[in-house]
Structures are given as structure tokens and as C-alpha cells.
Amino acid sequence: AQKITQTQPGMFVQEKEAVTLDCxxxxxxxxxxxxxxxxxxxxxxxxxxxQGSYDQQNATEGxxxxxxxxxxxxxxxxxxxxxLGDSAMYFCAMREGTGANSKLTFGxxxxxxxxx
Amino acid sequence: NAGVMQNPRHLVRRRGQEARLRCxxxxxxxxxxxxxQLPEEGLKFMVYLQKENIxxxxxxxxxxxxxxxxxxxxxxxxxxxxxRGDSAAYFCASSLRxxxxxxxxxxxxxxxx
Numbered sequence: 559a560q561k562i563t564q565t566q567p568g569m570f571v572q573e574k575e576a577v578t579l580d581c582x583x584x585x586x587x588x589x590x591x592x593x594x595x596x597x598x599x600x601x602x603x604x605x606x607x608x609q610g611s612y613d614q615q616n617a618t619e620g621x622x623x624x625x626x627x628x629x630x631x632x633x634x635x636x637x638x639x640x641x642l643g644d645s646a647m648y649f650c651a652m653r654e655g656t657g658a659n660s661k662l663t664f665g666x667x668x669x670x671x672x673x674x
Numbered sequence: 675n676a677g678v679m680q681n682p683r684h685l686v687r688r689r690g691q692e693a694r695l696r697c698x699x700x701x702x703x704x705x706x707x708x709x710x711q712l713p714e715e716g717l718k719f720m721v722y723l724q725k726e727n728i729x730x731x732x733x734x735x736x737x738x739x740x741x742x743x744x745x746x747x748x749x750x751x752x753x754x755x756x757x758r759g760d761s762a763a764y765f766c767a768s769s770l771r772x773x774x775x776x777x778x779x780x781x782x783x784x785x786x787x
Contacts, residue, residue: 593775593776595778601763601780601781601783602778602781605775605776605777608775649716651716653773660722660769660773660776661719661722661730661732661733662707662717662776663719664709664716664717666714666715666716
């Protein structure tokens with residue numbers, strides 16, 4: 559089974575509107591972390607937001623928030639007040655466990671296009 | 675505070691040559707990770723290193739690929755006898771401690787002709 563699933567092929571949003579990018583995950587480990595990264599056309603990977611499995615509240619970072627629904631194993635990224643510069647690929651990633659294993663497993667990504 | 679540095683940004687190699695990719699982590703970070711991104715794909719983990727030690731190499735191909743992170747100097751990902759299938763973007767990330775956020779470098783785009 560895929561550990562991280564991002565099934566939306568491509569998303570379009572009007573500038574200044576909010577958009578939700580979906581991510582579901584699969585793990586049997588009770589301790590894990592979920593991450594979102596942005597990859598603009600220039601290619602670099604930009605860290606956006608982190609949610610720990612034991613965090614009581616949903617993570618927020620500026621215009622980014624993470625809608626964490628543990629029972630559904632979903633960790634959707636919400637971008638409020640979209641800007642043209644938000645057009646990029648967005649990757650959801652997971653780290654499992656608390657030991658020496660700290661590698662990230664990535665989904666295939668979602669393309670977001672912001673329309674003026 | 676400079677971010678993660680990778681060089682070269684672009685590398686072209688002929689089949690059979692060696693590719694050396696360098697990564698300097700963020701200042702104070704001693705944990706380094708290498709990932710590979712094929713076109714239209716997400717990143718795939720290759721190897722995790724701390725200073726002078728390989729912690730997890732479960733994502734590394736068994737042959738031709740090696741990585742090191744010496745006490746002094748950058749981490750090096752080496753690919754010997756490159757083949758066309760090695761063409762990809764190779765990203766390095768670093769973190770302050772294990773399980774902390776990983777910050778990525780700009781990547782090295784390897785093209786094998």
C-alpha cells in the first residue's frame with residue numbers, strides 16, 4: 559500500500575481564494591510526523607508546515623494550515639488567500655517512528671495553479 | 675545563516691563516467707539526507723548520514739552508488755559508471771537533530787547522455 563497518497567491531478571484556484579490540497583497516509587506506527595513541501599518551477603524544495611501525530615492542535619504557519627484528521631489518516635494542506643506565487647507542486651511527506659529512522663516518504667505531489 | 679548548499683546545480687555526464695554530487699548542510703546541522711526525484715515523481719529517500727557514519731542506506735541502489743559525510747567538508751554522493759536511468763534531480767537535506775525538520779538544498783540535476 560502507498561504510504562502517502564496524493565490523488566488530485568492538478569488544482570486551480572482564483573487569486574485571493576482558499577484552496578485545500580489533499581493528502582492521506584498509511585502507517586501502523588503510533589508516532590509519526592507529517593510535512594508539506596512546496597516545489598516551484600525553479601525546482602527547490604521549500605518546507606511549509608509540520609504536524610506531529612501527538613499534536614493536539616492543527617498546525618498553522620501564516621497562510622498555511624494543516625487539517626489533521628487522525629482517524630481518517632488525512633493531513634490536508636489549506637492555503638488561505640492564494641497568491642500568484644503559490645503556483646507550484648506541493649508534496650506531502652511522512653516520517654515514521656521515533657528511533658533512528660528519520661527518512662521522509664513523499665507522495666507524488668499536486669500541481670497548484672493560481673489564476674489572476 | 676546560509677541554507678543547504680549543493681553543487682554543481684547541473685551536471686552532464688556520458689554513460690560510464692562518474693558523477694560526484696556535493697552537499698554542505700546548514701550551519702550546525704550534522705544530519706544529512708539524500709533523495710532522488712525522477713521526472714513527474716515525488717522524492718525517494720536514498721541515504722541518511724551523520725558525521726562519518728551511514729545511519730540508513732535502505733534506499734541506495736546496491737551497486738555503483740555510495741555516500742559519505744566526512745568529519746570535515748561536504749557530504750558526497752558518488753555514482754560510478756552512470757547510466758541513462760540515473761538522470762534525475764538529486765536533493766540533499768539537513769536537520770539539526772534526528773526527527774527535526776529537514777531543510778532541502780536546491781538540488782543537482784544530473785543528465786546522462
